[in-house]
Amino acid sequence: MSEISLLESQDTERLGARLAECLPEGRLQLHLEGDLGAGKTTVARALLRARGVQGGVRSPTYTLIERYDTGAGEIAHLDLYRIADPEELHYLALDELAERARLWLVEWPQRGAGVLPSPDLVLHLRVAGGGRAARLDSRSAAGRAWVDALRKGFDGADAAGRGPVPKYSSQVIE
Ligand SMILES: Nc1ncnc2c1ncn2[C@@H]1O[C@H](COP(=O)(O)OP(=O)(O)OP(=O)(O)O)[C@@H](O)[C@H]1O
Numbered sequence: 001m002s003e004i005s006l007l008e009s010q011d012t013e014r015l016g017a018r019l020a021e022c023l024p025e026g027r028l029q030l031h032l033e034g035d036l037g038a039g040k041t042t043v044a045r046a047l048l049r050a051r052g053v054q055g056g057v058r059s060p061t062y063t064l065i066e067r068y069d070t071g072a073g074e075i076a077h078l079d080l081y082r083i084a085d086p087e088e089l090h091y092l093a094l095d096e097l098a099e100r101a102r103l104w105l106v107e108w109p110q111r112g113a114g115v116l117p118s119p120d121l122v123l124h125l126r127v128a129g130g131g132r133a134a135r136l137d138s139r140s141a142a143g144r145a146w147v148d149a150l151r152k153g154f155d156g157a158d159a160a161g162r163g164p165v166p167k168y169s170s171q172v173i174e
C-alpha cells in the first residue's frame with residue numbers, strides 16, 4: 001500500500017476507525033506524522049472513538065498527553081508539537097506510561113526523537129488538493145500485521161467483511 005487518498009474528513013476518520021478495528025495484540029506505537037492540519041488528530045480521535053472512548057476527545061496540544069482507559073487497555077494520545085527539546089519528555093514519566101499503555105498515538109513524534117519508544121507503524125499524512133493523502137510505513141512485525149489487516153479492509157469489504165462499500169470515496173493507489 002503506497003498511498004491512500006482521503007478526499008474528505010470522513011475518509012480520514014474512517015482510516016482511524018479501521019486502524020482501531022485492525023489493531024493487533026500486544027503493545028503498539030503508532031506515530032502520526034504530517035504538517036499542521038494534515039489530519040493527525042482526526043485519525044487519533046476516530047481511532048479512540050472506535051475503541052470505545054465516549055465523549056469529547058481533546059487534542060493534547062497543551063497538555064502534551066491525554067490518557068484513556070478503554071476496558072481493553074489504556075491508550076495514550078500525545079502531541080509533542082510544543083516540545084522544544086526531547087529532554088522535556090522526561091517530565092512525562094514515559095517509563096510508567098510504557099508499562100501501562102497498550103497503545104500510544106503520537107503526533108509530532110520527531111520532537112521526541114531518541115526518547116520515545118520506536119514505532120511499530122508510522123502514518124504519514126499530507127495535504128493533497130482539498131483532501132489528504134496517507135502513507136503507512138510499518139516498522140515491526142506487529143506493524144506489518146496491522147497494515148496487512150488494514151489492506152484487506154480497503155480491498156472492498158467493510159469492517160465486518162460484508163462486501164464492497166461503494167460510497168466510500170477513498171481509494172488505494174498502488
Ligand atoms: N481528508 C480530509 N479532507 C479535508 N479535510 C480534512 C481531511 N482530513 C482531515 N481534515 C480536516 O483538517 C483539519 C485539521 O485536522 P487535524 O486537526 O486532524 O490536523 P492535525 O494534523 O492534527 O494538525 P496539528 O498539527 O495542528 O495538530 C480538520 O478540520 C479536519 O477536519
Ligand SMILES: [Mg+2]
Nearest residue numbers: 040041059107
Ligand atoms: Mg493535531
